[in-house]
Amino acid sequence: MTDYLLLLIGTVLVNNFVLVKFLGLCPFMGVSSKVETAIGMSFATTFVMTLASLLSYLVDTYLLEPLSLQYLTTMTFILVIAVVVQFTEMVVHKTSANLYRSLGIFLPLITSNCAVLGVALLNTYEKHNFLESIIYGFSAALGFSLVLVMFSAMREKLANADVPKPFKGSAIAMITAGLMSLAFMGFTGLVKL
């Protein structure tokens, strides 16, 4: 139990996918201008990441490994992720038209969010078991959501702030992201894995 909890905290804070591993930067910069959209994106990505790491674990353990087809992992995982994203898109379209509209192109683009493929591949490299894979996927998504929502909240404040002219717009966003990354470096050593 403690191991799982440590894995969760370690992935959310210490080895944060966005700010420490630098994966999934595209939606981090792209969908962070409004808190509302960022929260929607967080939910969609959490759903996709957890489901994708679960499915890719099953496919890897019960299909690819017994047949020693590990050289197909990346390709198969991309297939799995694409399917999960398509599925999510249909569900979101059905349940919330506004969210579907505001996420727009970023919803299908979760497919190419490297954090999702990153989770699936890291699961196989680090030889996680079934439960660990799910927790790893979920906590990676949780870490992604955490920094995405925090970052979008900061960007909403920055929109009204008196920023010097050369730093206006994307420049200040980049600097903020860098400072956040520095701040997250402070968690190093909190959990020893």
Added chain:
Amino acid sequence: MTVLIAILVVGLISLAFGALLGFASVKFKVEGDPLAEQIDAILPQTQCGQCGYPGCKPYADAVANGEAINKCAPGGDDTIKKIADLMGVEPIAMDEAHETDNTPKVAFIIEEDCIGCTKCIQACPVDAIIGTTKQMHTIIADECTGCDLCVAPCPVDCIEMRPIPQTTRNWQWDLANIPVTQID
């Protein structure tokens, strides 16, 4: 041999996922476009066609599919703001080609000039014009939405748009627009 197995396995996986997606697309089928209906509810329903679409519903469909939100002249900036809120985009200024002064107007037929051609009756989207062939027409002012679609078809230019005079009956307090500021 291993290549064949690999092809078979990936093929089977793809087939299974394809079946899953096919099932999901039937199960989660979206009937109509709920967004278009919400936009349609915001539009003023004058059916005037000034946006370039045949009516408010077709324009709502077009907006839901990415048309610019600033083409509704009767709705004005208020409608643009509401649509922008609904779609989660920034409100933009009224399209210049569609900009009109938004003082409320009704059409008025100069009755002595009317030749009774019925062309304006066919153009009116809300059936606010009464009259028949070779008889003088007139406008039911309460029904007229002020869309000025009847002005162009009239062959003798006997229709003009008259602003509705402000009376004690239609005066509206615009309390929200009175600037209230704190004095230090």
